[in-house]
Amino acid sequence: MLTTRTRRLTIAVTVTAALALGATACGGTTKSDAQKEGGAATAGKADPNAAMKRGLTVGYLPKQVNNPYFTSADNGGKKVLEELGEKYKEVGPSSGTDTSGQVSYVNTLTQQQVNAMAVSAQDPGALCTALKQAMQNGIKVVTYDSDTKPECRNAFVSQASAEDLGRTQVQLLAKQIGYKGEIAILSAAQTATNQNTWIGYMKEELKDPKYKDVKLVKVAYGNDDAQQSFQQTQGLLQEYPNLKGIISPTTVGIKAAAQYLSGSKYKGKVKLSGLGTPNDMRKYVKNGTVDAFELWDPAKLGELAARTAVALSSGQISGKEGETFKAGAMGSYTIGKDGVINLGKPTVFNARNIDQFNF
Template identity: 75%
Template sequence: MVPRFTPAARTGTALAAAAVLALALGGCGGTTKNSAGAAGSSAPVSRASADPDAPTKTGLTVAFLPKQVNNPYFTIADNGGKAALASLGETYKEVGTTSGTDTAGQVSYLNTLTQQQVSAIALSAQDPGALCTGLKQAMANGIKIVTYDSDTNADCRQLFISQAGAEALGRSEVELLGKQLDYTGEIAILSAAQTATNQNTWIGYMKDELKKPAYAKMKLVTVAYGNDDAQTSFQQTQGLLQQYPNLKGIISPTTVGIKAAAQYLDGSKYQGKVKLTGLGTPDDMRAYVKNGTVQAFELWDPAKLGSLAAYAATALASGQITGAPGQTFKAGSQGTFTIGADGVVVLGEPTVFDASNIARFHF
């Protein structure tokens, strides 16, 4: 069963404004603009005309290819896609590697799906460019390509479903930690893989945010990589605190990383002394908020992200949209979405979770 996401108050007006701006500029797609994709993408995907009044086809097969199939975050997201497809009368399937850094394996699964002639593929890319040859081959064979969570180069897919505005996410992570540290001290970032497009884009905005005068007394000492593996992320957290004895805070913009870092801090002398924030699920982080290991973190609803990817893939395969900016499509109870620059669709604003509201959320 897909975990249910209970509505709650959103983040402050500054974050909301940033998210709106990100939507207007194209959110986090695969370009050098406010994006979670790769920089320097080439010409846009060729797009034929769309018929917004075309009926939704049934019997389509939409395959989800996440970065990592045994990652709880992607289980929630892809189950959201599964539920959406079931409501539309489509067939869902999920394939993928058990490692978040097995790009060759992801390419292999992509090629197999192309051979199987599925109707559409929803992909969370481990690398922005490595899958492009396979993705272009799939599109040449009439398969619709939607990326979600982590983008490719913009010319390698029709749409990117972005979690939230990339700039809003990156800057808000720094803001969350800055408030907890009184804007003073050494900090580190615990990321996923070095090639993860969404992570790298968010980190770029984090670094830019840290250039502001308000953060003059905060210093980013390093970026570590846990490869979205719990044990590796745990060990990286331990290593950060050994290498940087004056470390005051950690940002981990990955659900696997923040949980592993919280586990380490919770059982160490640094519990309550080194601040931790990032992107996590309420169910993973609830105990650490309750005992004071973590004060606040944020995330969007992964199930809604997967659901939106499924609706977008179905609209593409039905000929209702092509991925051109300005086109709109319906996503069930989530409402109507407009495609932005470079084929980017933004899910919405993230939610900040802390002791005051985390009990209301379950996913």
């Protein structure tokens, strides 16, 4: 069995370069019975009563290895994998926009013959050829935090409903500015799948008549870099002197924006909300720079990605819509359309509850 898999792996690695040169993203591979057009890639029938396999190796590939958010998420995965008797490893680029680096790390994990990989994609299509090669070699692929195209993985563990996250961020900020004034969005990378999906729902939410006096003037990009996000915040306020609020759906961006606002004449006047961690944002909430923001628990997101990877590798699920699996103390989860698994509702943090959280 091992000899056969090794032979298949050698062939796959040999052709990877040729495929990358001759195919567009998510192209260049033959659709097999392990892939389903228009949905998550699936392979074989699942047995929810199958025994959990031990000694599996799950590789984590975050967008950026030195990002505190992903450190928390991946450590959540590491902890549960070790408790389950599995093996954990993490690889990844130091830049949140190094897409070619992510492709290289997917190939590295494939060559190392991990049983499964959990990937937060920097780009929805760029990793597809490499991820399909991994799946063809029997590796289960779970995306978490930021998705790729559904046919390029087995399941996606989403922080919450993308629609909930997009709409609630608008709702939170609009309430703070009294449903009136100019607002801007400070995003991460221009290609980030999750950011763009949330922003799409933000724009849909803003079409509601109750926001008729709220105007979105610009979407800026800080590339999940603290200095760039700080400068983008400064630039937004210079370009739009009447700006009333900023939504930053990225933990790096919201922290950098809060840092700028807290030391400027705009503190308390320009409202800031979005997605941040309590530890990053605590001092800005307490000094009056930020009223409220939201997020999920990244450690729980990483844990659910690990449990999903183990369930896939054990044959308990295949990624098909309607399948359910048990995620330990987290409870049972049902796979939705296109192989999406939602962690749960986001939590709103403010001065009343922020000291109850430590991440």
